Each structure stands twice: as structure tokens, then as C-alpha cells.
Amino acid sequence: MRGVTRASALPVLRTLPWPTLAAAGGVGLLLAAVPRLTDGTPGTGPALSLLRCVALAGALGLAFLLDDPARHTTAAVPVRRLARQALRAALVAPPVALWWAAAVLLVPAEIRPPVGDVTLEAAAVCLLTLAGAAAGIRLTDRARPGPGVAAGLLASAVLAPLLLPERWALFVPVGDERWAAAHDRWALLLAAAVAAWGLYGAERVGRHR
Template sequence: MWRTMPWRALAAAGVLGLLTASVPAVAGAEPDPWQTLLLLRGVALIGALGLGFLLDDPARHLTAPVPARRLLRQALRVGLVAPLAALWWTAALLLAPSASRPPAGDITLEAVVVGVLALAGAALAVRLTDEARPGPFVAAFLLLTAVLVPLLAPEDWALFVQPDDPRWSTAHDRWAVLAVVVAAAGVLCGPEPVGRGRRRAAKARRAGGPP
């Protein structure tokens, strides 16, 4: 499992995210709270774009018939990356200017939701298609979502608000609900459809793969 992980995509997103978080410190600038919030939201999106490639598996059609179920294999991938992602996000928070940094817990909740959305999108792509590398499609979906949600979300359901906005606390209650809903959707997308799994097993046997 460790050898088949898309480490290049994850590392590229991680490095780019940390470089983005360190821009104010390198430039010697002191951004205002709104700019720092946008910066950290951008870093979270970059990290999520990397996570969108997590379920890419060139050997997918050979591993489908193995005894370990697909949901377990996906959970193992998430488990391997989760500690590294937590350390990476902590480093990004520390690199952001402390004077204008938004509440760490709330902005971390936003980052978790975006990351879970990336994983759920990847799980959905794996479930609905035979694509071994759905990462590029998931990345496009995330970018499109990041553009459309702020534009189309009703004013009463605003998610991307500023810390000094009275709706900040209510918005993050909605973020918490989104985290649960998206995580549940990702888990539901994990199991291999029975008919498709049998067809892949038959193809693997004909190709000389694992029985």
C-alpha cells in the first residue's frame, strides 16, 4: 500500500501549500485578518487538491479481486496520510502571521471539510467509473466547487465569512454539519459494487491476475 501511494502529487501539494503560507513572512509583510484568512483557505484548497489524488491506483484492476475489501484499502490510505496531513496543516498555521491569524479551530474545521470533500469525490469517482487515476477529475471538481459555492450559496447560508462577522459562529456550525455529511457520503461510496467487482475478478482471472 505504501509503495502504491501517489506520493509525488501529495508532496507537490504539500510543498506548494507551505510555500504559499510562508509568503507573508518571506515578504516581510503584515497582512490584515481578511488576507490571512484567504491565504489559509487557499492553503487548505491546495492540500485538498493533493488529497484528491490519494485513491489513484495504477494497479486498481488487479487489486479489486483481493480479499481485502476496497473500503478497507481506502481507509488504510487515509490512515497513512492523516498524521502527515495534520503535521502539514499545523506547520501552515504556524507559518501564517500570528497577529492576523483567524481562530485556529474554526479554520482547521474548514480545512478538514475541504479535505474530506476531496476524498469523498475521489471515492465517488472510483465507485462510478473504472478510471485508475481519477485525481485530475477530482481536482477539477474541487476547483469548480471553490468557485461556484461562494457565488451560488444563499446569503443566509454563507460559509465563507470573516472572523469579525456576526455569522462566523453559525457558519462554522454549518461547516461541522458538512463535515459529517461529506464523510458519510465518502464512506458510502467506498464499497465495491457487487456486479462490477465480479466482472473485474473475471477479467483478472482471464488476464492471469490474482484469482
């Protein structure tokens, strides 16, 4: 099985949505560079909002990562769906990590929010997006769940700050007394996203039978 997975790495690499990922990454880097491109230096609050927008841009690109026009053909290969999806994620993980590091470094150090906590938020958003894409594949026959997942992500980004009660707030400013508790919730969301991806990434048992 490992040999088959390794042999499929190069073909999968060629079929990844690199133009979409590059476009999303470019938008994210432009957003991160805003403080350096403007005359005045914004405070930590605007810088945090920019980095959250950068994370959203990256997640929008990743919404299309699991799109597979040949889905109903590749379903017959001797590699489980979750392994194929994990391979796609593993291939883009290094460039995505470098992209995020570049985005963080573009924000001037004097206004940069806590990097570890903001990275936790970004990781949770990206993993939730991938879990949503896996669910779209598991629950429907669509070969391209990306557009629907991207639309749902945008809607969630707009509605979550408005609808979540104060005690469950996720998007809190730096220095707020709820900061630590909010990032405990982000960690729970990250763990839930990994579990959901594992659940929805697997084929249905009936199909193997």
C-alpha cells in the first residue's frame, strides 16, 4: 500500500489546484503586506484582523484541494480515499507553511500579534475547511465540492462573530481577558476538525463490501 501511495505522489502533485492555491496565497501576502505599504503603522488590532483575513484567504484556496474531476475513476484504485486526501494535504503542507511564515514576517514585529495563537486560529480554519470538503465528498457524488465549501466558509466567517454568544467568542482582540479561553476553544475546534476529516474521509463500509 505504501508503494502504491508513493507511486501516486507525482501524478497527484500534477493534478493539485496550484493556480487556485497561488491566487489565494498571493491575496493573502498582499493583505499581510498592507502595514508596510501604508504610510502610517496600524496598531496590533488591525494587524490581527489582517492576519485573520490572510488565514481566511489561504483556507479559501484549500477549499478546492480535494476537488478531483476523476473522482469516480480514482475510486477504483487500491488506495483508500482518506490516504489519497492525506497525500494531497501532505504535498501542499510545506509550501503552505512557508507561505504562512512569510505572511507573519511581513507584519512589522512591533505590531505583530502573538504568533502561536494566530497560527492556531489559521490551522483550525484550514483544517475545518478540509473537513468540510471531505464531508462534501462523503455525503454527495460531487467531484468538485470546493465552490460550496468556499461559500460556506465565507458565510461562517461573516456570521460567526455576529451569532456566537460572548462566552463562546472566538475572534477576540489582543489583550482581551477572554484571549486565553478563546484559544482553548480554537484548539478544540482544531481537534474536532481532525476527527471530522478522519470520519468523513473514509469510504462507507457498504461500498467495500
